[in-house]
Amino acid sequence: MTKPTAPVFELQTYDYSANAWETVSTHDTAADNRAEGNAYYGYQVHSAAGPTRLLKDGATDLGYDNPDDYYTR
Numbered sequence: 001m002t003k004p005t006a007p008v009f010e011l012q013t014y015d016y017s018a019n020a021w022e023t024v025s026t027h028d029t030a031a032d033n034r035a036e037g038n039a040y041y042g043y044q045v046h047s048a049a050g051p052t053r054l055l056k057d058g059a060t061d062l063g064y065d066n067p068d069d070y071y072t073r
Contacts, residue, residue, distance in 0.1 A: 006030035007057050009039035014051035014067035021053070021067075 006029040012021040025042055027035035043054040043062050051070040053063030064070055 007036070009036065009061070010055040010058075011039060011042045011046065012053050012055065013046055013049075014070075016067070 008029065009027040011024045011027070013024055014020075015022050024046060025039075027039040027042075029035045032038070039054060040062075043052060046052040047063065051064060051067035053065065054061045
């Protein structure tokens with residue numbers, strides 16, 4: 001039986017001038033027991049300023065894949 005790996009969170013914001021998502025920070029729960037909480041807090045802080053998403057192991061956990069959806073909420 002394989003042991004499940006600890007999730008890695010990646011906080012990204014959208015840069016319209018580059019037309020791309022940019023990584024703000026990465027939080028590895030295997031290396032830091034507060035990484036998950038720090039990732040969710042970082043999402044709250046950055047999402048107030050514009051399109052932001054939080055990836056968990058590469059899949060969107062919070063936020064939008066389409067940055068224009070941020071403005072339609």
